[in-house]
Amino acid sequence: MLTLTLNKSLRRMFALLVLCMGLGLVTSPVYAADEQSSQQQAKSKTSDADLWRAVKAGEPGYSTDKGLDADVLINVAGNEGKVLRNTYLKPALGLAVVGVFAAFLVFYLVNGPSKLSKGFSGKMVLRWSKSDLWLHWIMAISCLTMMLTGIVIMLGRHFLAPYVGDGIWAGIIAFSKFAHDWSSPIFMVSWLLCVIKWMPLQTFKMYDLKWFLVVGGYINFGPFKGKHPDSGFANAGEKMWFWTLAIFGLSISITGIMLVFPTLDLPRELSMLALLVHGLSATILIAFTIVHIWMATVLSEGGMECMVSGYCDENWASQHHNVWYDEIKADGSLKYKE
Incomplete structure (x- = not known):
């Protein structure tokens, strides 16, 4: 009887451990994806700010029009x-x-x-x-x-x-x-x-x-x-x-x-x-x-x-x-x- 009770307890603990490990495997990619998305958004905002700062400063970019100053948006x-x-x-x-x-x-x-x-x-x-x-x-x-x-x-x-x-x-x-x-x-x-x-x-x-x-x-x-x-x-x-x-x-x-x-x-x-x-x-x-x-x-x-x-x-x-x-x-x- 004691042995039977011990076996049930062990099985429950093992099942609980497996469940926790499964949840960890599932949530880790989600957290990683969220963190990566946040980093990309921050980088995008910084990139946009740098881009418009450069445009306002008159820095040339790229244009298919090869006319004089065609690659400058703001002179x-x-x-x-x-x-x-x-x-x-x-x-x-x-x-x-x-x-x-x-x-x-x-x-x-x-x-x-x-x-x-x-x-x-x-x-x-x-x-x-x-x-x-x-x-x-x-x-x-x-x-x-x-x-x-x-x-x-x-x-x-x-x-x-x-x-x-x-x-x-x-x-x-x-x-x-x-x-x-x-x-x-x-x-x-x-x-x-x-x-x-x-x-x-x-x-x-x-x-x-x-x-x-x-x-x-x-x-x-x-x-x-x-x-x-x-x-x-x-x-x-x-x-x-x-x-x-x-x-x-x-x-x-x-x-x-x-x-x-x-x-x-x-x-x-x-x-x-x-x-x-x-x-x-x-x-x-x-x-x-x-x-x-x-x-x-x-x-x-x-x-x-x-x-x-x-x-x-x-x-x-x-x-x-x-x-x-x-x-x-x-x-x-x-x-x-x-």
């Missing part, structure tokens, strides 16, 4: 250039348009125009040839077209688009882009001819320094009133305008070609640099153009006539460009309008 230079354009370049352009114009308007209202001290003589002296006039106006019209359309392209979404319908804005921006692109070749050709033709007249002389010191004789009050500094064919202000146009006109032409022709297939970094240099050059030229227009028209009595007929009043010539006037009188090249 860092492009994003940084956009920030610079929106943060600095756009406000600078707005300041150039509004600020410079407003400053000269206030100056005109306070100071008035620069009057001819001896009045108009009625004798008209030849100053510009017909070819000079044609070159000037072709360049001026194409340049102003590019400036106005460029302002719309860069700033129009802020001061124009919110106040017109989407359809009208789409038409305006499309026309601005078309006019901007097609007026640029006319500007570049006329700009080059003007620079070549007028450069000999634009060298700075020592008397140009005095022109700046007395603000060209345009101030009608205080110690500067009645001061008419010496000036050759071009005064110091006109020479500054010429060299600004020469330098930044070249910059605008080169960067414009880089931006307009997609077949050049430039790197994104170079394209963004060209866009920023183009915008900066345009901003400087726009500011100087506003100054040039003010100085040549309302601030200078009799000045506009020069670029309309090519002739200027003799008293205007002797007051504003006395060195040139004395030279053409001395060498006999002075010609009056018949």
Whole structure:
């Protein structure tokens, strides 16, 4: 009887041991699978984070498209250039348009125009040839077209688009882009001819320094009133305008070609640099153009006539460009309008 009871107890213990071993064999793979899955998920999350960190940093990947920069999803230079354009370049352009114009308007209202001290003589002296006039106006019209359309392209979404319908804005921006692109070749050709033709007249002389010191004789009050500094064919202000146009006109032409022709297939970094240099050059030229227009028209009595007929009043010539006037009188090249 004791033996029988002992045998039953042993059999039960053996069965319990086998059951425990079986459960261990079954659950061990499950636990191992769970642990492996958890490790894979953690690794996947880390891998995704590293991937997007690399993408945002502009690191190249792999693409079947073999075009330039096709394997880069996010271009860092492009994003940084956009920030610079929106943060600095756009406000600078707005300041150039509004600020410079407003400053000269206030100056005109306070100071008035620069009057001819001896009045108009009625004798008209030849100053510009017909070819000079044609070159000037072709360049001026194409340049102003590019400036106005460029302002719309860069700033129009802020001061124009919110106040017109989407359809009208789409038409305006499309026309601005078309006019901007097609007026640029006319500007570049006329700009080059003007620079070549007028450069000999634009060298700075020592008397140009005095022109700046007395603000060209345009101030009608205080110690500067009645001061008419010496000036050759071009005064110091006109020479500054010429060299600004020469330098930044070249910059605008080169960067414009880089931006307009997609077949050049430039790197994104170079394209963004060209866009920023183009915008900066345009901003400087726009500011100087506003100054040039003010100085040549309302601030200078009799000045506009020069670029309309090519002739200027003799008293205007002797007051504003006395060195040139004395030279053409001395060498006999002075010609009056018949």
